[in-house]
Amino acid sequence: MHLQASQIAAATGGTLHGPDVAVESASIDSRSISPGQLFVPIVAARDGHDFIANAVTAGAPVYLTDRAPDPTVNATAVQVPDTSLALADIGRAVRAGLPPRVVGVTGSVGKTSTKDLLAGVLATTYATSASEKSFNNELGLPLTLLGAPDDTEAVVLEMGARGVGHIALLCDIASPTVGVITRVEGVHLEMFGTLEDVAQAKGELVESLPADGVAVLNADHPLVRAMAPRTQARVLTYGVADDADVRATDITLDDQLRASFTLHSPWGTTSVALQARGEHQVPNALAAAAAGCGLGVPVTALAAGLSEAVLSGLRMEMSTTASGVTVINDAYNANPTSMAAGLSSLARLEARRRFAVVGTMAELGADGDSAHRDVARQAVDLGITVIAVDEPAYGAAATHVSGVDEAVAALGELAEGDAVLVKGSRVAALERVATALG
Numbered sequence: 001m002h003l004q005a006s007q008i009a010a011a012t013g014g015t016l017h018g019p020d021v022a023v024e025s026a027s028i029d030s031r032s033i034s035p036g037q038l039f040v041p042i043v044a045a046r047d048g049h050d051f052i053a054n055a056v057t058a059g060a061p062v063y064l065t066d067r068a069p070d071p072t073v074n075a076t077a078v079q080v081p082d083t084s085l086a087l088a089d090i091g092r093a094v095r096a097g098l099p100p101r102v103v104g105v106t107g108s109v110g111k112t113s114t115k116d117l118l119a120g121v122l123a124t125t126y127a128t129s130a131s132e133k134s135f136n137n138e139l140g141l142p143l144t145l146l147g148a149p150d151d152t153e154a155v156v157l158e159m160g161a162r163g164v165g166h167i168a169l170l171c172d173i174a175s176p177t178v179g180v181i182t183r184v185e186g187v188h189l190e191m192f193g194t195l196e197d198v199a200q201a202k203g204e205l206v207e208s209l210p211a212d213g214v215a216v217l218n219a220d221h222p223l224v225r226a227m228a229p230r231t232q233a234r235v236l237t238y239g240v241a242d243d244a245d246v247r248a249t250d251i252t253l254d255d256q257l258r259a260s261f262t263l264h265s266p267w268g269t270t271s272v273a274l275q276a277r278g279e280h281q282v283p284n285a286l287a288a289a290a291a292g293c294g295l296g297v298p299v300t301a302l303a304a305g306l307s308e309a310v311l312s313g314l315r316m317e318m319s320t321t322a323s324g325v326t327v328i329n330d331a332y333n334a335n336p337t338s339m340a341a342g343l344s345s346l347a348r349l350e351a352r353r354r355f356a357v358v359g360t361m362a363e364l365g366a367d368g369d370s371a372h373r374d375v376a377r378q379a380v381d382l383g384i385t386v387i388a389v390d391e392p393a394y395g396a397a398a399t400h401v402s403g404v405d406e407a408v409a410a411l412g413e414l415a416e417g418d419a420v421l422v423k424g425s426r427v428a429a430l431e432r433v434a435t436a437l438g
Contacts (some may be wrong), residue, residue, distance in 0.1 A: 005396045021062060065078070066081060067078060103154070107224075121305035124301035129155050215235045216294065218239055315330060323436070353417070354385065355421070
């Protein structure tokens, strides 16, 4: 989105120092600056102000600062009291100039995949912009808004939360007209406390919607379905439940774990074949379809949009090594729900032997140890050999190793027909195992 430096100053209540030049999008990382981007130095573990000169050298014509501009830096400065709050203010200003098709997506599981699938659906009908990767917090969300091209007709924003009130803050910036809630699960309980707290936080999205908006709720999850009274917007439900507004029947998986199904909706019925892998992607696709229909996407376009959607990386990426071993790289993140889905997918794959190389499931709170043991038992019940990397909580059902090299060694001599799932929370970075396997 093109903005003049004077517009940035007006949006933030800041002071303009230098020529009134234009920017297109923004970055908080001086290492990734592209020419023409606004640089926003964030004060965190490292002070982004220390990298303003680097950002300007890389091509940033304008930067924010919460202190007096450095006269040796040859760029326009906008001086503000707080750069993080200023970024949010710029996001609000950009949002005010966008069309009313702004969708927020939240939930304990499936946010990013649903966001990706919905972006594919909306792109069949509108010029669509969406959050990159998992840009879903108070920094990533306004960056996404600033990165929307000038001709944008629809925006899809992923919304994450670390506690009650965070989704409300994001909604204050983005003013969504459509809200999608995937699931409420015992994820990040270390930060939230209870499952009810998770539901309270996620439901802030539908509470923010206008009366002429649309709330898209998972009919298969009671805590999500129960959010309907919390919104003044029109409610659309999705799932496999018979009373869901948008539902799936005749679900099948092919030999690459790609799901096909018949989609039923108030707007018509169509056949869908996903490129996304795993049966757990079907509810995400239904959520995307419901939101798309609510925004006027024809049913005839849904199947194409869902089938052509590309998911963000490290999510059920399947490859075959030179020796014929199938590797499923699902290493972006992990929690008990997504781990169960990954194991189920592995179990349905035609294979001679099945292995799961698993890392920690972070931020589960007091039930973390028992949740890890439960996952290991699920795997064993499915005939899957578990190799746990640097996480003793998986217990006696797993073979325990301390690193990537040891995990590869524990797999032994893999051969054609073997299959390996690699999955753990982001902190485990287990994609290194998938890379090592080739």
